[in-house]
Amino acid sequence: MSVERAALAGGYSISRLLMGGWQLAGGHGSVSPAAAHAQMQAYADAGITTFDCADIYTGVEELIGSFKRLRAVPAIQVHTKCVPDRQALATLRRTDVERMIDRSLERLGVEQLDLVQFHWWDYATPGCAAAAHWLDELRRAGKIRHVGVTNFDTPQLAALLAAGVPVATHQLQYSVLDQRPVNGMAALCAAHGVQLLCYGALAGGFLSEKYLGQPAPAEPLENRSLVKYRLIIEEFGGWGIFQNMLQVLQLIAAKHHATIGAVAIRYVLDQPQVAGVITGARNAQHVPATLAAMRINLDAADRTAIAAVQAAASGPGGDTYTLERNHSGPHAAIMRYNINAAN
Numbered sequence: 001m002s003v004e005r006a007a008l009a010g011g012y013s014i015s016r017l018l019m020g021g022w023q024l025a026g027g028h029g030s031v032s033p034a035a036a037h038a039q040m041q042a043y044a045d046a047g048i049t050t051f052d053c054a055d056i057y058t059g060v061e062e063l064i065g066s067f068k069r070l071r072a073v074p075a076i077q078v079h080t081k082c083v084p085d086r087q088a089l090a091t092l093r094r095t096d097v098e099r100m101i102d103r104s105l106e107r108l109g110v111e112q113l114d115l116v117q118f119h120w121w122d123y124a125t126p127g128c129a130a131a132a133h134w135l136d137e138l139r140r141a142g143k144i145r146h147v148g149v150t151n152f153d154t155p156q157l158a159a160l161l162a163a164g165v166p167v168a169t170h171q172l173q174y175s176v177l178d179q180r181p182v183n184g185m186a187a188l189c190a191a192h193g194v195q196l197l198c199y200g201a202l203a204g205g206f207l208s209e210k211y212l213g214q215p216a217p218a219e220p221l222e223n224r225s226l227v228k229y230r231l232i233i234e235e236f237g238g239w240g241i242f243q244n245m246l247q248v249l250q251l252i253a254a255k256h257h258a259t260i261g262a263v264a265i266r267y268v269l270d271q272p273q274v275a276g277v278i279t280g281a282r283n284a285q286h287v288p289a290t291l292a293a294m295r296i297n298l299d300a301a302d303r304t305a306i307a308a309v310q311a312a313a314s315g316p317g318g319d320t321y322t323l324e325r326n327h328s329g330p331h332a333a334i335m336r337y338n339i340n341a342a343n
Contacts, residue, residue: 001295003016003046003049004017004294006195006275006276008146008169008195009146009166009168010146012145012146012168013077014049014050014077014275015047015050017291017293018079018276018277018278019040019043019050019278019279020199020278020280021052021053021054022054022199023223023225024059025057033063037067037070039284040064040067040071041071041073042287043284043287044076046291050076051077052079052278053079053081055080055081055082055103055340056081056339058339061104062107065108065109068108068110069109077114077115078110078113079116079117079171080108080117081117081119081171082097082116082118082119083119083340084096084097084100084120084131085121085337086337087337087338088338089121089122089125090125092127097134097138098134098143101113101138101144102143112142112143113143113144115148116139116147117148117169118131118132119151119152123153123325128160132147133164133165135147136165146169147165147167148167148168148171148197150170151172151173151320151321152170152172153185153321153322154184154185154319155319157189158188161194167194168194169197169275170194170196171196171199171278172199173198173200174200174268174274175200175201175202175232176207176245176249176306177232177316178236178316179316180316180317180318180319180320181196183320184319186273189273190273194273195273196273197278198268198271198277198278199277199278201264201265201267201268201278202261203229204230204280205280206230206233207249207260207264208259208261209259209260211246212243212246231331235314235316235323236313236315237312237313237314241309241312241313244312245310246260248306249263249264251305252298252302256296258292259292262289262290262293262296263298265279265290265293266296267298267303269293270298277293
């Protein structure tokens with residue numbers, strides 16, 4: 001079963017399913033390099049050739065770099081991020097940004113980064129547009145192929161675009177539970193040719209048969225990913241309406257001889273401006289079920305059934321990543337704002 005591909009700016013091609021590296025980082029349990037490499041190999045062999053990571057995902061750039069060096073793999077694309085520490089924003093200089101990019105180049109063992117996705121923790125701190133322009137200068141110097149952003153809200157992305165930053169992609173959360181991109185962001189991206197790379201389509205694994213008909217899991221939860229998406233379920237309206245969504249997805253999955261997760265992924269892939277969906281890489285046994293999303297064709301009845309549950313949900317509302325930017329709220333409590341200093 002072939003994996004669909006998407007063409008980004010300049011003829012750059014990615015697999016529409018991307019292997020995500022966040023769950024290989026610290027805070028999600030230990031993963032040996034050999035096990036991580038085996039998982040990456042399984043993804044690449046399946047045609048999922050685009051890997052997503054970040055400078056702040058502790059150890060993940062190094063894992064992908066060593067994988068590329070040690071294993072005979074087909075051509076893969078690696079997307080990373082540039083996330084200056086929150087405590088460093090006020091004094092950030094061009095040399096700091098270039099040093100971060102050089103560090104990613106070294107860790108990954110490449111001469112050019114395919115895509116660097118920029119994040120700015122605090123819009124009240126000036127310098128966001130300047131830092132984005134510094135990344136564009138590094139793109140023009142050949143160290144970066146494309147510049148993207150991650151977890152921006154609509155006004156701030158509009159400001160970057162108005163300032164002339166050539167933003168190719170925006171990585172954000174999008175799922176049957178989290179529809180915030182439709183509140184202005186998707187339209188802005190469509191108007192400027194910015195394509196969406198989406199995480200959270202499986203809600204950290206909650207969108208699966210494992211949780212169908214089960215009581216809400218007791219705390220403490222196993223890892224940060226589950227904590228993050230349990231909060232999204234609460235924003236959606238709680239465990240009861242979440243179970244309603246699982247029931248609808250199960251009926252659709254049975255109709256298409258697939259899994260709840262595959263249906264959830266297909267739903268996001270079908271949304272306007274979505275170039276790809278990022279799925280976690282902790283267990284390559286899920287690859288066949290993930291690939292099933294490639295053969296599903298959701299029909300009008302499927303979409304109507306999903307929309308009916310969404311219409312009864314209470315949220316999450318507002319703009320992309322606004323909840324997570326509320327430093328006094330529960331979503332911000334799991335954030336780690338100053339990782340680069342110790343990474």
